[in-house]
Amino acid sequence: xxxxxxxxxxxxxxxxxxxxxxxxxxxxxxxxxxxxxxxxxxxxxxxxxxxxxxxxxxxxxxxxxxxxxxxxxxxxxxxxxxxxxxxxxxxxxxxxxxxxxxxxxxxxxxxxxxxxxxxxxxxxxxxxxxxxxxxxxxxxxxxxxxxxxxxxxxxxxxxxxxxxxxxxxxxxxxxxxxxxxxxxxxxxxxxxxxxxxxxxxxxxxxxxxxxxxxxxxxxxxxxxxxxxxxxxxxxxxxxxxxxxxxxxxxxxxxxxxxxxxxxxxxxxxxxxxxxxxxxxxxxxxxxxxxxxxxxxxxxxxxxxxxxxxxxxxxxxxxxxxxxxxxxxxxxxxxxxxxxxxxxxxxxxxxxxxxxxxxxxxxxxxxxxxxxxxxxxxxxxxxxxxxxxxxxxxxxxxxxxxxxxxxxxxxxxxxxxxxxxxxxxxxxxxxxxxxxxxxxxxxxxxxxxxxxxxxxxxxxxxxxxxxxxxxxxxxxxxxxxxxxxxxxxxxxxxxxxxxxxxxxxxxxxxxxxxxxxxxxxxxxxxxxxxxxxxxxxxxxxxxxxxxxxxxxxxxxxxxxxxxxxxxxxxxxxxxxxxxxxxxxxxxxxxxxxxxxxxx
Ligand code: M6R
Numbered sequence: 008x009x010x011x012x013x014x015x016x017x018x019x020x021x022x023x024x025x026x027x028x029x030x031x032x033x034x035x036x037x038x039x040x041x042x043x044x045x046x047x048x049x050x051x052x053x054x055x056x057x058x059x060x061x062x063x064x065x066x067x068x069x070x071x072x073x074x075x076x077x078x079x080x081x082x083x084x085x086x087x088x089x090x091x092x093x094x095x096x097x098x099x100x101x102x103x104x105x106x107x108x109x110x111x112x113x114x115x116x117x118x119x120x121x122x123x124x125x126x127x128x129x130x131x132x133x134x135x136x137x138x139x140x141x142x143x144x145x146x147x148x149x150x151x152x153x154x155x156x157x158x159x160x161x162x163x164x165x166x167x168x169x170x171x172x173x174x175x176x177x178x179x180x181x182x183x184x185x186x187x188x189x190x191x192x193x194x195x196x197x198x199x200x201x202x203x204x205x206x207x208x209x210x211x212x213x214x215x216x217x218x219x220x221x222x223x224x225x226x227x228x229x230x231x232x233x234x235x236x237x238x239x240x241x242x243x244x245x246x247x248x249x250x251x252x253x254x255x256x257x258x259x260x261x262x263x264x265x266x267x268x269x270x271x272x273x274x275x276x277x278x279x280x281x282x283x284x285x286x287x288x289x290x291x292x293x294x295x296x297x298x299x300x301x302x303x304x305x306x307x308x309x310x311x312x313x314x315x316x317x318x319x320x321x322x323x324x325x326x327x328x329x330x331x332x333x334x335x336x337x338x339x340x341x342x343x344x345x346x347x348x349x350x351x352x353x354x355x356x357x358x359x360x361x362x363x364x365x366x367x368x369x370x371x372x373x374x375x376x377x378x379x380x381x382x383x384x385x386x387x388x389x390x391x392x393x394x395x396x397x398x399x400x401x402x403x404x405x406x407x408x409x410x411x412x413x414x415x416x417x418x419x420x421x422x423x424x425x426x427x428x429x430x431x432x433x434x435x436x437x438x439x440x441x442x443x444x445x446x447x448x449x450x451x452x453x454x455x456x457x458x459x460x461x462x463x464x465x466x467x468x469x470x471x472x473x474x475x476x477x478x479x480x481x482x483x484x485x486x487x488x489x490x491x492x493x494x495x496x497x498x499x500x501x502x503x504x505x506x507x508x509x510x511x512x513x514x515x516x517x518x519x520x521x522x523x524x525x526x527x528x529x530x531x532x533x534x535x536x537x538x539x540x541x542x543x544x545x546x547x548x549x550x551x552x553x554x555x556x557x558x559x560x561x562x563x564x565x566x567x568x569x570x571x572x573x574x575x576x577x578x579x580x581x582x583x584x585x586x587x588x589x590x591x592x593x594x595x596x597x598x599x600x601x602x603x604x605x
Contacts, residue, residue, distance in 0.1 A: 008599035009094075009108040010034045010080040011186065012203050013167040013177040016194020016224045020044075021068040024078035027196070027203035028058055033259065033398045034200065035599030036080035037088035041065065042095040042104040043076030044174045049104045053079075053093035074224065075175060077167045077197075079106035082599050085114070086131035096135045098142035099126065103170050105141070107134035108199055109163035109184040110604045117159060137166065149178060153219060154234060157182070163355060163604065165214075167197050175223045181214045184603050185353045185381060188212040188220045188227055190241055195222035200601070201244055201377075202396060210241040213379050242379055250395045258592045260399035260485070264578050265444055268437035270404045271571075273393035274411040275433060282430050284419045289388050291372065293420055294344035297324045298369070300332045300360040301348035302602065304402040307477040308374075308409035309348050311570050314470050315417045318567075322420075329356035330605065333363050341368040346416075349373070350397055350405035351601040352380020359605075361385055374412045376405055390416065399593045400600050401485050403578045406477060410571040411436070432565050436572065439562040443575045450576050453540060453557050454583030457511050458486065464502070464512040465492040465577075466532075468525055471515035474570040478513060478577035485595045486584035495521075495528035508536030513577070516543040516551060517561070517569030529554050542573050 010031030014023040024041045039061045040053025052068070054060045058080070079094035086092040094106040111117070114133035117140065122128070126139045137156060144155040149170050157164070163183035170178070179186055179197045189196035189204040189211050196204040197220070201211065214220060217232035231237045256262035278286055297316055299309035306328055313324040327337070333356060339345065345364035349357045352375040361382055364371050373386035376394050383389045392408035414433050418426065457463060463482060465475035472494045479492035493502055495514075506512070512532055516525050529539055533554060541555040544563045551558060559576045561569070585592045 008034050008082045008601055008603050009199070010036065010203065011106050011108055011165055011167050011197065011199040012078040013076070013179060013197030013222065014194065015075045015175060015177050015222045016191065017074065018194060019069060019071070020073040020076035021065055021071075024076050025058070025062065025065065025069070026206070027198060028061075028078045028080055030202040030205070031080050031200055032058060033400065033593060033600050034080065034082070035400060035594060036082050038081045038083070038090070038093035039079065040093045040095055041076055041078040042097070042169060043068070043073040044169055044171060045071070045073055047171055047174050049097060049101050049169060049171050051095050051097055051104060053095065054090050055088050055093060075169060075177060077104065077106050077169055077177060084110055084604055085133040092130045092132050094134060096130065096132070096138045098138040100142060102145070102172065103138050103141040103168060105134070105138050105166055105168045107137055108165040108603060111136060111160050111164065112162035113160070141168070149173060150219060150230060150234065153178060153180060157217065165199055177222050178219065179214065180217065180219045182216045183355060183358065186214045188214060188222060190227055193224050195224065195227050197222060201246070202398070205244065205246065209244040211244060212239045212241055213384070246396055258399065258582070260401050260403060260582055260592050263397055263399055263404045264575065264582065266395070267404045267407045267575065268441045268444070270392075270394040270408050271411045271440070272437045274408045275415060278415055279430060279434065282427055284415055284430060286390065286415065286419050289372070289390065291344065291370070291388065294322060295342040297322055297344050297346060298337065298339060298364070299324060299326045299346045299348065300329050300357065300364070302329050302354050302357055304406045304477060304480060305348040305350060305357070305409060307473065307480065308406055308413060309346070310473040310476060311410055311470060312346065312413040312417070314473055315413060315567070319417050319421045319423065329354065329360040332360045337363070337367070339364060339367045339369050341370070343369045345369045345371045347371055347373045347382055347386060348409055349382050350376045350394070350402055350409070352377040352382040353601050353603055355603050355605055358382055358385070374409055376408070400595055400598045401481055401581070406574060407440070407571055414568070414571070429565075429567065432568050436568060439564055439572050440575050442562050443572065447579055449557070449559055450579045451583050453559065454580050454587060458488075458584040458587040460488055460511050462489040462505065462510065464498070464506075464510065465490065465515070466495050466498060466512055466528065467515035468495040468521045469518050470566065470570050471518055471525075474515050474573055474577070475513070477574055478515075478581070481578055481581035482584060484598060485581055485590060485592055486588055487590065487596070488584060495525045498528065499531055503532065503535065506532050506535040506537050510537050511540060512537045513540045513542065513580075515573055516541055516547065517573055518566045519547070520566070522547070522550075526554060542576055544569070
């Protein structure tokens with residue numbers, strides 16, 4: 008989704024902005040632009056397409072001396088991707104220039120009024136109203152104009168602004184869209200996301216809704232929502248900078264899959280002492296009901312959570328997609344624990360779902376990867392997944408660590424006789440994934456056979472169904488192959504009509520108690536010509552041999568822990584299909600890493 012950078016300092020602003028935008032590329036975008044102050048004048052360079060296009064039109068500016076500027080990568084929501092719709096947008100007197108992340112929901116009515124007031128619009132974006140509003144309200148004081156402007160805006164925004172009356176400064180403000188300020192030496196930064204500035208500083212301020220920050224090369228000043236000057240504390244980012252580099256892997260996605268064993272160890276290791284799960288910082292009582300809310304891959308981790316919590320704890324669990332949860336009337340009260348799952352901690356639907364749960368007096372526990380993100384800050388308790396930065400749009404190690412956190416949580420409440428055994432098995436997960444990562448030939452071969460398929464189905468029962476949902480999402484988002492996941496018993500209620508000779512169906516068979524049922528379901532699709540790929544524990548291979556065209560074995564693991572192991576071959580399969588198709592694996596079309604609009 009859109010990315011923002013802002014710079015004021017002693018280095019060349021254009022080069023710094025381009026560096027920041029490069030680091031934000033992974034968020035997904037379709038156009039990019041920068042604006043900088045040159046001898047008191049605002050200059051804008053922007054264009055549709057990849058950053059390389061922008062690089063070509065700013066190469067001269069990189070040699071010149073400019074010290075203040077803003078930059079943007081745009082993921083189109085209102086108005087097609089085009090040069091004109093790209094950000095930054097300037098006011099009619101060229102005094103203000105803005106970049107915007109988020110959506111201004113009431114932009115049509117503001118636009119109509121501004122047109123009546125004599126303003127012309129160049130773009131079809133919602134964002135352009137902001138520059139004209141700033142111009143409209145400006146009587147010599149930017150802060151005043153900015154407050155008046157944001158009071159008129161409905162929706163979400165992170166804004167970075169330059170004004171030629173203040174040639175040394177960059178202004179910013181946010182509401183429901185992430186924004187941070189970075190503190191450097193003789194330079195300060197604004198960014199929508201930490202990787203953009205990590206090379207230059209680890210000291211960041213997290214902006215709260217409606218706070219305004221002004222940066223210059225030497226100073227960072229904050230105002231609260233009432234316009235009062237305030238002091239804020241910096242937070243230290245502890246990420247390893249190399250974590251956002253490919254380190255020899257062809258793609259971030261492959262690197263991140265290979266990081267799963269370490270990421271899981273980091274997530275569970277510090278929370279297990281003497282074979283006992285200790286979640287120190289959490290003050291949770293056993294709830295009467297659990298609601299898990301998330302989007303995409305995080306939602307699929309939640310579906311695994313439902314099966315686990317219900318099986319181990321006998322607590323009723325609902326799982327919901329955040330955008331649905333928010334607009335239905337969920338039955339939720341102070342006896343309900345709401346678990347919010349999010350890698351970025353900034354997904355807007357998930358953030359709003361969190362707020363809805365809190366409004367209904369539910370205690371909210373967030374399973375989040377990004378420290379200091381909005382969701383982490385607003386939840387009552389946080390269980391961090393220590394996956395490190397995830398750059399590829401397709402979530403992989405985040406899913407594995409989300410599952411690890413769910414296992415930790417479920418086991419921390421579990422009082423059954425298998426407790427010790429389960430805790431031991433959880434600790435064995437990283438080495439089992441390591442084993443899969445050391446023998447990927449069969450997965451690659453399967454991808455080489457199937458990457459041209461029109462459609463690939465996934466099928467499983469129970470935990471295997473939850474896992475299949477994630478396998479299917481991974482495949483479609485990066486290989487663009489149509490895919491659907493079905494419970495084993497459900498296919499014959501309609502979708503089996505799509506099975507014809509050679510249709511690939513990836514079947515998860517890791518749950519022995521329902522193995523025979525799945526075998527019958529596989530026979531049903533085989534009878535219609537399906538090409539069957541089975542993922543199962545090594546010890547079950549012999550039994551499955553006769554019905555499978557290909558078997559992708561995983562180490563022998565207790566069925567309870569199978570999803571966290573069996574997802575790795577699915578991720579690798581999706582990855583190799585995408586590579587064989589020549590797709591942009593890390594930045595799949597139309598997708599954004601962090602979805603900060605509704
Ligand atoms: O940052 P979040 O975990 O809240 O993101 C949720 C989804 O947008 C995300 O998992 C998305 O589905 C990924 N592209 C999946 O690979």
